Amino acid sequence: MILMLLGPPGAGKGTQSQLISERLGLPQLSTGDMLRAAVKAGSPVGLKAKKIMAEGGLVSDEIVIGIIADRISEPDCAKGFILDGFPRTLAQADALDDLLKSKGRHIDCVIELRVDDTKLVERIECRARETIAAGGTVRADDNAEALKTRLIAYYRETAPLIGFYYAHRLLKTVDGMAPIADVSGQISEVLNQFQHA
Numbered sequence: 001m002i003l004m005l006l007g008p009p010g011a012g013k014g015t016q017s018q019l020i021s022e023r024l025g026l027p028q029l030s031t032g033d034m035l036r037a038a039v040k041a042g043s044p045v046g047l048k049a050k051k052i053m054a055e056g057g058l059v060s061d062e063i064v065i066g067i068i069a070d071r072i073s074e075p076d077c078a079k080g081f082i083l084d085g086f087p088r089t090l091a092q093a094d095a096l097d098d099l100l101k102s103k104g105r106h107i108d109c110v111i112e113l114r115v116d117d118t119k120l121v122e123r124i125e126c127r128a129r130e131t132i133a134a135g136g137t138v139r140a141d142d143n144a145e146a147l148k149t150r151l152i153a154y155y156r157e158t159a160p161l162i163g164f165y166y167a168h169r170l171l172k173t174v175d176g177m178a179p180i181a182d183v184s185g186q187i188s189e190v191l192n193q194f195q196h197a
């Protein structure tokens with residue numbers, strides 16, 4: 001099964017993808033995590049992505065499409081996978097369709113986490129405070145300025161994907177404002193209906 005989580009920064013895509021990954025035994029493919037690992041490793045991709053990410057902008061389609069194309073060819077993706085943070089632009093969505101088509105595969109379900117815009121900044125600031133309290137390192141892009149850029153990038157580039165996947169009859173919307181366990185329960189319901197359909 002090929003699943004996708006869609007929603008703005010701070011919507012809980014990472015948290016929910018991880019839970020689905022554990023439940024279904026499918027790998028979670030987070031382009032954000034992969035890019036952060038590339039930055040940390042100082043690879044050529046990481047060097048290109050570092051500044052853009054810290055400022056909250058989008059890394060080029062070419063780079064992320066390349067990363068995903070390589071990743072979904074790995075053996076652990078044979079049974080399916082969960083996309084978290086990809087695609088983020090219509091060009092990425094088209095490239096994904098082409099990639100999957102060339103392998104005779106298709107997206108099964110796109111889950112939109114709908115959240116109240118005014119809560120997003122609050123959530124991300126809270127995440128930063130909790131990380132500091134736990135002695136961790138705050139993400140370079142979890143600051144007010146970068147967050148503004150991330151939200152603008154989301155509404156300009158990524159939000160149109162909601163209409164795109166709705167038109168493809170793949171979209172299921174869940175309430176991302178509920179507590180983590182409730183959101184997870186709603187997603188399970190969607191996936192159950194889906195598996196029994």
Ligand SMILES: Nc1ncnc2c1ncn2[C@@H]1O[C@H](COP(=O)(O)OP(=O)(O)O)[C@@H](O)[C@H]1O
Pocket residue numbers: 008009010013031032033035052053054056057058059060061064084085086087088089092141150
């Ligand atoms: N598909 C993508 N296309 C372009 N840039 C991406 C993509 N995925 C991740 N990035 C880069 O990584 C950053 C962090 O992504 P992510 O961890 O998914 O965070 P969040 O969902 O909280 O914004 C993005 O702001 C962007 O710079």
